[in-house]
Amino acid sequence: MIFYFTGTGNSRFVAEKIAGKTGDEITDISTYIKAGENPVFDKKETYVFVAPSYCSFIAGPMADFAEKAVFPKGVKVYFVVTCVASMGATPAWAKKLSAKKGYEYMGSETVLMPQNYVAFFTTKEKSENAPVIEKALPKIEEIGDLIKSGSRFADKKNLPGELGFTLWQAKWFHDHMMKTKKFFTTDACVSCRKCVQVCPLGNINFENGRPKWGDNCTHCMACINLCPQQCIEYGKKTAGKPRYTGPYDIIK
Ligand code: SF4
Ligand code: SF4
Incomplete structure (x- = not known):
């Protein structure tokens, strides 16, 4: 297995x-x-x-x-x-x-x-x-x-x-750096809930049509990279950076 x-x-x-x-x-x-x-x-x-x-x-x-x-x-x-x-x-x-x-x-x-x-x-x-x-x-x-x-x-x-x-x-690193406070969505969010689906820890809920991050995050980066609108950011560090959408998107 x-x-x-x-x-x-x-x-x-x-x-x-x-x-x-x-x-x-x-x-x-x-x-x-x-x-x-x-x-x-x-x-x-x-x-x-x-x-x-x-x-x-x-x-x-x-x-x-x-x-x-x-x-x-x-x-x-x-x-x-x-x-x-x-x-x-x-x-x-x-x-x-x-x-x-x-x-x-x-x-x-x-x-x-x-x-x-x-x-x-x-x-x-x-x-x-x-x-x-x-x-x-x-x-x-x-x-x-x-x-x-x-x-x-x-x-x-x-x-x-x-x-x-x-x-x-x-x-x-887990206690001090793997925080969710800095995640936010821009107005491009279309409420598709993909971020909720891809979080492997079930750490994202939905509130008023937008994702709301909880505290149980391992910084796997699934939510921010896989958002189809690329509208999730992490503080000021992610603006303009390419998103990594995974190997299946590159090699079939
Ligand atoms: S995946 Fe992106 S567009 Fe979809 S709900 Fe989450 S933040 Fe909004
Ligand atoms: S970074 Fe990973 S663990 Fe943290 S909220 Fe996003 S998808 Fe979930």
């Missing part, structure tokens, strides 16, 4: 491509998150977790899911992180989690995908994102082959103390 957490679609794309190789079922963990469930899985099969890297660590919602969901002891677990540069201390965390839960840790790998963090960084036009995705495809194939054959990923080492520092940093 392959689990994924996604905002703009990078991790869903990678999960689907891996599933195309392994034949595994894929599941969007936002279903469990929105239902407030910590599921129990009793099938003795291989489990794969695919999620973005936020602040040099696997996305918080996926880390929470992997910590709280229950899988049978002894199952093989793989972690695949979509990122622009690095998965940071994810391997150290995944190894520790697997040892604590009695899973067989098979490794962590990265797939480099286009930048979607429009609130902080410069996002690119489709023509510049296409080669990034093209370049990722052989790596995804390789990952799929390794999982299918039950082989381990190459071992990735983290520095002593790196996990502790990264967890502190990720929590600080």
